Each structure stands twice: as C-alpha cells, then as structure tokens.
Amino acid sequence: MGFDDICNTGLGLGIYRQLPQNGHIHQDHHQHQQQKMKKKQILKYDHSLPSLTLGPSEDHAMKSATKADDHIAGKVYGDQASSISALSSFSNSSSVKKEREAIGGEEEDQELELERVSNSRVSDEDYEDQGSPRKKLRLNKAQFATLEDSFKEHSTLTPKQKQGLAEKLNLRPRQVEVWFQNRRARTKLKQTEVDCELLKKCCETLTEENKRLQKELQELKSLKVAAAAPLFMEMPAGAVTSLTMCPSCERICSGGGGVGSGDGSSTVPFSTLGPKPHFFNPFTHPSAASC
DNA sequence: CCGAAGCCCACCGTTACGTCA
DNA sequence: CGTGACGTAACGGTGGGCTTC
Known part of the structure; x- marks a missing residue:
C-alpha cells in the first residue's frame, strides 16, 4: 500500500461541518430564531x-x-x-x-x-x-428487522413511508421517526470512527514519510557540503550555507531571504528532494498551516 | 420581487430507561 | 442484591428549506 493509497481518502469529517451550525449565528438568523423561539414557546x-x-x-x-x-x-x-x-x-x-x-x-x-x-x-x-x-x-425482532430493511433502502422517510411503517409495526409515526433519527446518528458515529481510524493511519504514514524525508535531507546536505568543499574558498560567502529550513513550515529554502521573500523563486523545488511532494500534516505540524 | 411568518424536517446533544456483566 | 457500563428510545433545541401572505 502506497502513501497515496492511504492518505488520499477524500475524507470529510463532520467535526468541521458542525462549526458553523453551533458556533456562528449571524444577526438575521438570531432575529429569526428569536422569532421562532417565541413561536415555539407558544406552541409548546x-x-x-x-x-x-x-x-x-x-x-x-x-x-x-x-x-x-x-x-x-x-x-x-x-x-x-x-x-x-x-x-x-x-x-x-x-x-x-x-x-x-x-x-x-x-x-x-x-x-x-x-x-x-x-x-x-x-x-x-x-x-x-x-x-x-x-x-x-x-423493539421486538420483527420490528427491528423491518426498520433495518427500510433503513437500508432509504435512510430518510417520506411522511407516507413513515405512516406506512408505523401502521405495519404498530408504532406511532413519531416512534418510527425517532428510530430513524437515532439510526442515522449511529451510522454517522460509526462512519466517523472509521474515518478516524483512517486518519490515524494516514497520520502515522505521514510521520514515517516525514522522518524519511528528514533523513534524506540530512544526507543531501552532507553530500552537498562534501562536494562543495574543494570550491569552498572560491565561492561567495553564504552560498554554501544557503540551504536552510523554514523553522515554522520546515520547507527547504535557499538562504538569501527566501522565506517570506514573496516571489518564491528562491525556494528549492520539492521534486529535487525525492519522488514525493513534501507534505506536512497540519495535525502533527500545526505551524505548517501558517505557510 | 422581497421579507416576514409559519410549518416541517433533520440533526445534535442530552437524558433516562432497560439490560447485562 | 446492588452497581456501573452500555445501548438506545425519547426529548428539547436549533437551523434550514419551503410555502404563504
């Protein structure tokens, strides 16, 4: 299994999706909700x-x-x-x-x-x-089985389906509705756990990859120093030591103001370091996000 | 066409019941 | 027998979509 096989999962965890729902209510919505609340208070x-x-x-x-x-x-x-x-x-x-x-x-x-x-x-x-x-x-077994079968067909119910199921199972439509809600929640939870496991594996793989690349970098550095040694005296000051690493994003940059210089022309292409793109996991390297 | 109001539904987090070790 | 853990039915709150006025 290759790096891409593991990490290119196209995962989309709900964790992030929840943020706007719970965390951000703009003014219009707030007003709307206050009105809704009034209504609900009356209704309830x-x-x-x-x-x-x-x-x-x-x-x-x-x-x-x-x-x-x-x-x-x-x-x-x-x-x-x-x-x-x-x-x-x-x-x-x-x-x-x-x-x-x-x-x-x-x-x-x-x-x-x-x-x-x-x-x-x-x-x-x-x-x-x-x-x-x-x-x-x-729920008895028959009820459970019927609901499960129905859920496999469609995870949400139309009012008609709900009514039909309720009659079939001798339940109230509200109970069928609640069962489907809870069932969806369970499914989502399971999926999140699976995604979480995948992300863990992905994280481990990235860590390994990172270690490998760091090692490779060290080797390249020492090779470069060795190769440049005979010419060392003839080169302008700073040219040899120009290969540096950004402390925040850990990218390889050439020395003369490469980091933050804006044009990016001085950045050593990743492809020179190995077959894989240099990618840092923001989970293990939060600072990389700033780059 | 636009906005307010109302209704409905799905989702989320929580509570509480029933069961089992 | 009491108790804590666990699964899950049920609940209240919230946000979004749709319809009506």
Missing part, C-alpha cells in the same frame, strides 16, 4: 405544564399533520411494544423524576409490572392521569 406551552394535566402530547401540539397518526397510540399494540410504547412522549422529561417521587415508587412499580404481565393496552389518557414517567420501548 403545553409541554411546560405538569404532565398530570390533560394537555396534548408534543406531537399533537407540534405537528397537526400527524395528529391523526398519533391516535394510533391508543390503538391495540402487538407483542412487547404493547402498552409501553404508548407511554412515550407524554411526559415532560424534566418533571419525570419529581413525578415519580411524588407518586411513590412502589405503588407505581406494581402497577407497571401488572401492566407488563397482563400485556394490557392502556390509552394515552390513562397514562396522563397517572403522570406517567418516560417509558422506553424495546
């Missing part, structure tokens, strides 16, 4: 209510388009998804602990256990009346 007012109330779920409040879909939650569920899946999304997560404490764990646990054992179907209202905690759905 029910979320700030204690979940003991009969306020609508997030889905009901946020997405009128899927309003009908979410009523599936009240429908019959199959298998282990059953009642548990109907619970999710109906409680404010920040208030869950308080609620659990307030309810009294033992009694609640008994109730939940009963529900699990009997595999009974509970409507949204039932859980809201209890101030239900955030419960977690465990």
